[in-house]
Every structure is written in structure tokens, then in C-alpha cells.
Amino acid sequence: MALKIIVCAKQVPDTNEIKIDPVKNTLIREGVPSILNHDDANALEEALKIKDMYPDTHITVITMGPPQAKDMLIECMAMGADEGILASDRALGGSDTWATSNALSAVIEKIGEYDIIFAGRQAIDGDTAQVGPQIAEKLGIPQVTYVTEFEMDKNMKDITVKRALEDGYEVIKIQTPCMLTAIKELNNPRYMTVGGIFEACKKEIPTWGAKDLGVDPVKEVGLDASPTNVFRSFTPAPKGKGIMIEADSNQEAAQKLLINLKAKHVI
């Protein structure tokens, strides 16, 4: 029996490159490259490793986003995924994690059969780590988050994973179908291959809207359906500039620093 794996991915702005408009206090998005979210690359890599072992495994990468998110799906297919599906519709815009998980679980239900769903733990733009577990909840399947090691029995059903904790780890057994969210310790994502890029560009990427998914834009997806809304957004105030220590020698600099710390009663 060939395994069917679904990978949930997100196209995100590279936050290391993000700059703030000092006048308007808004993000400057222009010229900021979009990338495959880091944890999602680990999620895909784990699926690809399974496919390396069992070549008849079928990997479908799904995402929700604007039409240009297709570029990221092409990247995923160039790495080795079989298929990419994009959920894109104005009616999906403004979805919070609850509404996003409604849309993505509808995508998965439309795909039909699956054994394992891999997702990245969190996306670097929102950092919520909520969509993976919430998809699992909507689909009624068990989950393990923060997965750092994955092992599947030959019966293709029993899975053993390591789950990272702040002060160690847990070893957990789970059966398919299940949701596993990946962190970067899980593996090292592979690069796209030239042949892969060539093949990926030839593939059709279906785009599904709210109607295709049968989700209600008033009650299930989009801004209005979302239980949470942005009340205000702003940038943190910069802390005032401190004292630059001027000294003729390193010893003098160290001494001046310690005098200041002593004067502040912090040492």
C-alpha cells in the first residue's frame, strides 16, 4: 500500500531582511524576498525521506496564500514533492488561525485519503504554531508537535517520534493517520535539483477557492469568520541611547564600565 503524505507549507517574507519605514512605522515589504518557511522545509524533507525509502509514496504539498505562493509550491516539487495544491481566494483573506485551519482542513478533506500530515511547527512571520494542531483538531486526528526524530514501523502504521521539550524530550508512539509538526532539529532539508526544477515547472498547480472547498466565507473562513481580529498594530519604541564609554585603553574602558555598574547598584 502506497503511503499518502500531505505537507502543509507557507510562503513567508524573509524576516531577517525586513525593515521598518521609520516615518510610517510600517513594514517595508518591497524587495523583501519570499521564501519557503523554514520549519515547513523540515516537514517536507521528512516526507521526502520516507519517499526515498518507499518510492511509491505520494507527497502533496498544500498551502493557502496569494497566487504567487505557487512559486513556493514549484520549489517544493523541485525538491521532490509529487503535487502542489494552492488554496487561494479573496474570501480566504484575513483568516486567523481558526479560519485558516478550516480552509486547510477542507483542502485535505477534498484530497481525501492520507496517512501522515507533516507541517512546520510555526511560520516565521506570525510565529503562532497554532495552524498545525488546529488542522488536526478539525480533522479529528491525533498530533505530535515539536518533532525532532521520526521512525516508522514496516507495517506503515506505527510511528515513534521524539518530541522536544524545553528541558529534554519525550518519546511518543502514535499511529496513522496523524499530524506531526517539525522543528529544524528534525533534519536538513535538501536542495532543489535542476531536473526537479525542470519537471516541477511543467506541472499544473490546481487553485481551489472557497466554493471549491465548500467553506462558508461568513462563518468558516476569511476576516469576518475569524474569532480574533487585529485591534491595533505598531512598532516597539526604541530604547533611548545609552552612554558610549570613551577610554584610552581597554583596561580603562573596563574600569569605567564597572564604576558605572557599581553606581547603578546593579553589581
Place this chain on the structure above:
Amino acid sequence: MAIVVIKDKCKGCKLCIKACPFGAIDMIGKLAEINEKCTACKQCIPACPFDAIEDTEANAEAVDLSAYKHIWVYAEQRGGKMMNVALELIGEGYRLSREISDDTKVCAVLVGDKVDHLAKECFEYGADAVYLMEDPNLKNFTTDGYTKAMVDACKEYKPEIVIFGATHIGRDLAPRVAARLNTGLTADCTRLDVRVSTYIDYAKKNTTLDTSSLDENDPSTGLKQTRPAFGGNLMATIICPKTRPQMSTVRPGVMQKREPVPGATGEIIKVAVDVKESDIRTKVVEIVKSAKELVSLTDAEIICSGGRGLGDASGFDLIKKLADKVGGVVGSSRAAVDSGWIDHSHQVGQTGTTVKPKIYFACGISGAIQHLAGMQSSDIIVAINKDPDAPIFEVADYGIVGDLYKVIPQIIEEWDNAEKLYDASTK
């Protein structure tokens, strides 16, 4: 159907039919009736001169919201030991509950097996009540078991606010609970407010937000949940206006514990637990405490962090020497972790640990915004960097431009002389 025609009031004037953009209203006899094309857009409601059309869900929600009361703190315990963040959140819940109303309580929610001894600690740190859920099937954390226990309890007792620590367990559990309750959840909050006036004070002091559109006399007490996004470049305040409970996960190390009151006590509510072994679809085989050196960045009074400017992994030997001398722990920037010089557990910043020590030494750290997000609330920041234009100097209280390999040994050398140096300087 959310939109209904009140038959007694309808006069059959057909104005609603004209107003409906979807052809969703039919005349049945002399009365209007909403058909299946309705999208609940509510265009028809103001169009009716007789107030004969209403949105039943709007009314139902208004009733529902007021039925929810009190603040719940998920009192996370592991192996029968309370997590620090739970006590911080009880402190924060205490503050918020008093701002909501005199009769709003902060309640600790203890889930586990044989964890009743932890109730005492909850009371001492400010909890008014403890909800206790004990069952052998809840011995270890499992997503399925704990989600069911929390969801059942929320349905029965209807808390207004539920907050969790944004730990690996809180961030696994809270999304499932929120999704099953069909309510909103805000991740990794660093600030919570209920009163608009308190929110305005916070915003004026710490942010660039223009507060002129906010009314400090606004009596609403909806939870305003502030969190960083885009790697700390942007802050957003999130609200959950339509559903209850309002739920957040809160970053550890950010909220203030209360001074414990020894012997404090309160009401214990034993909650019936209905979690069967068959409800739990994962099996915890073992829980392993990491053998690697325990880095408690959140509790450290002094942190000595190194970044890319160290040049290579051996630079952390010097950082360690400094930390040993000053009684601190070793931190690092993401760049140093990504370069493989030090383990991720040392990482300070948006994707690492948020810290607020008394003194933060930033050595060879340029000050990427995601790093600043995790350490800028430190009491004193000392930056040592070769580049006088490094952004770290923008947030530093004391900056030294120089070679860290030359400056740090001098600090180590002079550390014990600080008192003498200070006395000499004041003479």
C-alpha cells in the same frame, strides 16, 4: 438560519426583497420568508420599516458572552512540579481580574494525577480558586487527554479568559482547546490588558502607537492581547470580540509573579474528569530530562552572550570565563547558533528565549531586531562591539567600541576591584 422574519411584525411590504442582494427572500402568501440563498449579510434588517427581521445569532451571542466569568490560568505542572510560568500567569491573572471587576476571580487550573499538593502554591501566589482535575489517565501530558479535560471544564464552568504558558506543552494544548471550543487564541503574548486606560498607558510608554483614537473612559474589558510578529519587527494587539473564552498563550519570563503569601488558601473545586484510556491516541513511552548543561536563561540575573563577532566557536570559552567570573550564564545570538558554535538552548531572541536579567552583556552581537526582541527589557545592557555603528548600541545602556578579545579579559581582571574603583571615583 441566522436571519429570520418575525411573522407577527411583517406587513408584506416587500422592501426587504428589494434590499436583498442575493434574491434570498421570497413572499409566501403575504409574508416574507428567508430562503437558502441567504448569506446573513444583514442588508435586509435596516431595510425593514417594521423591525420584522432579526439576526438571531447576534442576540444569542450577546447573551452568551455575559455568561462567561473569571480568569483561568492553566497551571502547568510536569512530573508533579509546578512550572515557573504558571506562577507568573497567576500573578498576571490576579492583576487582570481586579481590573475587570471586584467579583472576578483568578483561578488556577491543575490537570494531572495526584497534583492536589500544588494547590497550596497556587493560592500563595495569588489564585482565588483552584480547579482540580485529577485522573490516572492524566498522569503525563497528552494532547488528547488534556484537551478533553480542559474543553469539558470550559464548557461546564464558562471562564471568560483562559491563559496558558507558551511552553512546548501550552502551545500544543491551547490550539486544540481553542479549536474545539470554536474560539480565538492569540499566541505567545508579551502583554495583556483589559482596561482601555491601562492599555493606553502601556502604549504611550512603550510603543509608537497613536492612542488618540482610544477613549480612556471606555468601560469595556475585552482582553487586549499584545504580541510580537515578523520577528519582533511589528507588534500587534489582538482582540476576540465575538466568542468566549478569550484565550492566549503567554511567553514565559515576561509576566510578574506576586510576592507569595505563606499559608494563603482558597476554594478548591474538584472537577469530574471523563477521560478514558481509549480517548488518548498517543502513548508517552518515556520522558527524558536533557543531560546537557541546564541553561536557565529566564532565571539568570546576569547573562553573557556572544554573537557572530566572536569569529569562531572557541570564542565561547572567553564568554564562559566572563560568565563564571560575574556569576552569570552563557547566552548567544541566533547567528552563533546557526553557525554551529553553540547549542540552540543558549539562544536569546525571538526564536530563542526571552530574557530580562539585571545585566546583559552583548559581546560581538550586532543587534538584529529578532535578537533585540528577546533581550531589550533587560535592566542594563552592556554592548561590546568592534563596529561603532552596530544597532546593538542603540539599545545599550553602556557601549564599548573595541575588540572583545581585549576588553573582556580586562573586565574579568577588574571585576573584583569594582568596589574600590567606585570608591576612588567618588572621592
